[in-house]
Amino acid sequence: MTRWLGFAILAVLLIGAPFVLSFSQQEIAVFLVINVLIVCSYRLLTLTGEWSLGHFVIVGVGGYASALLSKPTWLPPETAAALGGGLPVPLAMLAGGCVAALVAFVLSFPLFRLKGFYFLIGSFAAGEVIRLLWKKFRDPFGGPKGLKSVEGFPDIQLGDISLPMWDATNYYYLCLIVVGVSLWILYRIERSRIGLTFHALHWQDKLAESVGVNAWRYRMLAFVIASFFAGIAGALMAHYLGTVNPNMFDVEPMVFVLIWVIVGGTATFYGPILGVVTLTVLNEIVLRELGVADQMRHLIYGLLLILAVLFLPKGLESGVERLRARFRRREEGDNRAAQPDAA
Amino acid sequence: MAGRFYRKGLSRRSFMGTTAAGMALAATAAPRSTLAADDTVKIGFLAPLTGEVAAWGAPGLFGCEIWAERVNAAGGIKAGNKTYKVEIVSYDNEYAPDKARAGAQKLINDDGVKFIMMLGGDTMPPVVQVANRAKMLVSTLLPSDLTPDTPYLIAPCEVHPIYNVTGVDWLAANKPELKTAMICAQDDALGRPSVATYLAAFEATGIEVLDDPLFFDISTTDFAPVMTALLAKNPDILCLDTCYSDYVHPLAEQAYLQGYKGQIISCTADFYDQMIEKTSKEFMDGVVFQFPDFDDPALNEPQINFNDPNGFFAEYNKRWPGEWGAVSWEYASIMDLWKAAAERAASVEPMDVLVTMKSGGTGKHAFGEARWWGKELFGIDNALVGDWPVVVIEDGKAVIKEYRSIPAWWDKHKDLMIKHFEAMGEMYYQRA
Numbered sequence: 001m002t003r004w005l006g007f008a009i010l011a012v013l014l015i016g017a018p019f020v021l022s023f024s025q026q027e028i029a030v031f032l033v034i035n036v037l038i039v040c041s042y043r044l045l046t047l048t049g050e051w052s053l054g055h056f057v058i059v060g061v062g063g064y065a066s067a068l069l070s071k072p073t074w075l076p077p078e079t080a081a082a083l084g085g086g087l088p089v090p091l092a093m094l095a096g097g098c099v100a101a102l103v104a105f106v107l108s109f110p111l112f113r114l115k116g117f118y119f120l121i122g123s124f125a126a127g128e129v130i131r132l133l134w135k136k137f138r139d140p141f142g143g144p145k146g147l148k149s150v151e152g153f154p155d156i157q158l159g160d161i162s163l164p165m166w167d168a169t170n171y172y173y174l175c176l177i178v179v180g181v182s183l184w185i186l187y188r189i190e191r192s193r194i195g196l197t198f199h200a201l202h203w204q205d206k207l208a209e210s211v212g213v214n215a216w217r218y219r220m221l222a223f224v225i226a227s228f229f230a231g232i233a234g235a236l237m238a239h240y241l242g243t244v245n246p247n248m249f250d251v252e253p254m255v256f257v258l259i260w261v262i263v264g265g266t267a268t269f270y271g272p273i274l275g276v277v278t279l280t281v282l283n284e285i286v287l288r289e290l291g292v293a294d295q296m297r298h299l300i301y302g303l304l305l306i307l308a309v310l311f312l313p314k315g316l317e318s319g320v321e322r323l324r325a326r327f328r329r330r331e332e333g334d335n336r337a338a339q340p341d342a343a
Numbered sequence: 344m345a346g347r348f349y350r351k352g353l354s355r356r357s358f359m360g361t362t363a364a365g366m367a368l369a370a371t372a373a374p375r376s377t378l379a380a381d382d383t384v385k386i387g388f389l390a391p392l393t394g395e396v397a398a399w400g401a402p403g404l405f406g407c408e409i410w411a412e413r414v415n416a417a418g419g420i421k422a423g424n425k426t427y428k429v430e431i432v433s434y435d436n437e438y439a440p441d442k443a444r445a446g447a448q449k450l451i452n453d454d455g456v457k458f459i460m461m462l463g464g465d466t467m468p469p470v471v472q473v474a475n476r477a478k479m480l481v482s483t484l485l486p487s488d489l490t491p492d493t494p495y496l497i498a499p500c501e502v503h504p505i506y507n508v509t510g511v512d513w514l515a516a517n518k519p520e521l522k523t524a525m526i527c528a529q530d531d532a533l534g535r536p537s538v539a540t541y542l543a544a545f546e547a548t549g550i551e552v553l554d555d556p557l558f559f560d561i562s563t564t565d566f567a568p569v570m571t572a573l574l575a576k577n578p579d580i581l582c583l584d585t586c587y588s589d590y591v592h593p594l595a596e597q598a599y600l601q602g603y604k605g606q607i608i609s610c611t612a613d614f615y616d617q618m619i620e621k622t623s624k625e626f627m628d629g630v631v632f633q634f635p636d637f638d639d640p641a642l643n644e645p646q647i648n649f650n651d652p653n654g655f656f657a658e659y660n661k662r663w664p665g666e667w668g669a670v671s672w673e674y675a676s677i678m679d680l681w682k683a684a685a686e687r688a689a690s691v692e693p694m695d696v697l698v699t700m701k702s703g704g705t706g707k708h709a710f711g712e713a714r715w716w717g718k719e720l721f722g723i724d725n726a727l728v729g730d731w732p733v734v735v736i737e738d739g740k741a742v743i744k745e746y747r748s749i750p751a752w753w754d755k756h757k758d759l760m761i762k763h764f765e766a767m768g769e770m771y772y773q774r775a
Binding site: 022023024026027028031132135138143144145146148149152166168237240241242243245247248284294295297298 | 392393433435438439440441444445446448449451452453465468469471472476492530531532534535560561768774
């Protein structure tokens with residue numbers, strides 16, 4: 001009952017958010033929702049015990065693929081015309097996710113020969129190779145400047161009402177739906193037998209293998225699923241911004257993903273969400289609204305990160321868990337006090 | 344003493360470090376909203392103030408703040424029967440498209456600015472979407488952002504990289520013995536069109552480029568092999584294109600260490616005093632670039648439209664010693680142009696200012712009368728182009744040698760420029 005009440009309150013908050021946010025905060029909310037999908041998809045990979053430094057490049061793969069499939073300027077004009085001038089954007093987004101998953105599948109073969117830190121370094125190298133390919137091949141990737149004039153998401157017609165998707169509020173709701181469905185799927189995967197196997201590989205991989213689990217195949221599966229949703233996030237980003245370029249997917253945003261996930265924690269499904277929401281609101285809304293100078297903003301942000309890691313080494317989620325435990329103890333105490341005879 | 348300490352070995356990173364405290368003061372101590380709201384016109388400054396490209400944003404904001412103080416002290420802007428004080432509202436876009444979009448929304452819809460100044464480049468596409476819908480006047484320092492789809496975007500100051508032709512032209516006229524060149528640049532949105540420009544300029548003057556331009560990745564940190572490859576061809580001219588100062592400095596240092604004795608030409612030589620410290624006064628003597636110090640007497644010539652350049656330079660250096668760079672004056676000069684247009688239009692509304700600014704097809708550029716141009720190269724006449732200074736380092740100091748006309752060069756050699764722009768895929772119809 002409490003749980004459903006919590007979900008209802010969360011839904012009301014999420015749906016009502018654009019009405020209380022300023023224009024720029026609505027923009028931040030759009031990217032925050034997309035980033036939620038990025039960190040949750042990343043967490044799925046970390047369930048198997050492997051941490052990647054190439055996840056944000058995979059986000060870019062989805063963005064590039066979706067942009068190129070929706071506007072195939074790279075094809076000869078006759079061919080593009082014969083194909084109907086590209087996929088509709090919603091289909092291109094799905095295809096972007098699929099291409100990201102496909103790239104992850106191919107990368108699995110060399111990368112999952114590595115483990116731990118070696119996998120981390122290998123994934124970074126693989127990501128850099130992809131980024132260099134985008135830079136090197138101006139056709140079709142646009143070279144260092146990337147792709148501009150990426151097709152926007154088409155306006156949605158609801159009877160007589162047209163919902164323009166360049167509008168931050170409308171796009172926020174679109175992202176909310178896409179990310180909501182994606183999170184539900186990711187959650188179901190984690191709770192399924194496959195998800196339990198991912199956990200088993202993390203904590204007892206030799207034991208899991210001894211009972212017949214194909215570790216390579218399950219790690220690859222986690223990587224492919226995580227990459228599919230990362231690709232969807234990239235597509236959402238590309239069609240909103242109208243541009244993708246290699247610099248958007250370099251190591252810096254990847255470091256932010258790591259920070260969000262580490263500060264939030266990976267033990268629970270909501271840990272990374274807590275991390276990305278808290279840190280984004282702090283950095284992009286609170287500190288900016290306080291008028292803190294930009295250099296100082298980064299300084300304070302860094303300081304808070306250090307404090308978070310020092311005092312909540314298991315992530316913000318551990319703080320929530322502590323609060324819940326305290327709440328539970330108090331509830332039990334109240335129950336005991338209310339029923340003295342039972343004791 | 345402290346100033347000297349900080350100036351030593353000032354890299355872009357340390358530059359940002361030294362400005363941190365200043366930025367804090369600027370943003371927290373400066374009177375953000377102390378002016379009467381009704382009589383204040385807000386101008387947006389949407390540029391990278393932190394991160395790798397901050398050196399082309401933050402110094403411009405410092406310059407704008409000085410500009411605004413001087414204009415306000417002189418009574419403000421008289422537009423129609425109203426007088427406005429100016430308030431610069433900044434947003435650090437960190438050179439990221441998503442933050443640029445959020446910043447544009449904030450400046451336009453939350454703050455109600457009437458004009459936005461930007462560096463441009465990667466951050467421009469999402470801002471154009473927002474600005475086009477809001478009919479907001481936006482300026483860029485990179486005219487390669489201009490396309491027929493950007494009617495409210497103007498490049499009223501820096502017509503990068505076209506003005507680089509003036510340096511090559513001057514070199515050919517004054518040092519005719521220089522016959523060969525080698526070019527290097529970072530492989531990005533600034534480097535490539537600039538290379539196309541230098542190739543056209545060298546071809547126009549009959550200077551042979553000995554090999555394909557050497558493009559290095561923006562993550563390059565070791566410039567020894569880059570310089571070795573360039574010097575292997577034994578060029579008379581070493582062209583450093585439009586490299587960021589983090590690249591220009593080590594490239595010059597490597598050229599010095601590897602014994603290069605020839606001519607250097609570069610688009611910028613920001614913090615050239617540090618380059619001299621890293622090499623020698625003799626080595627840097629004669630380096631040609633395009634961005635003057637504003638204490639140069641040549642800036643007091645009658646055709647110059649920048650208000651009190653020497654006083655501006657002195658004030659800037661008093662507040663931010665050792666941080667004068669290419670963009671320190673540029674955004675302020677854009678504000679000069681905007682102010683003049685707003686006063687003529689008797690309005691601060693973006694479209695009124697734009698129409699007035701472009702009326703007659705000419706405008707008062709910082710370096711003299713200029714014309715609105717760019718249709719053939721950018722698909723739209725939204726770049727203000729006229730004369731540009733050729734600057735040479737002499738005895739450790741940047742000196743304006745001459746103002747040369749960009750339109751005159753264009754009228755003679757535009758086919759070459761278009762040829763090389765097309766070869767680099769930089770024409771507006773190739774920038775899909």
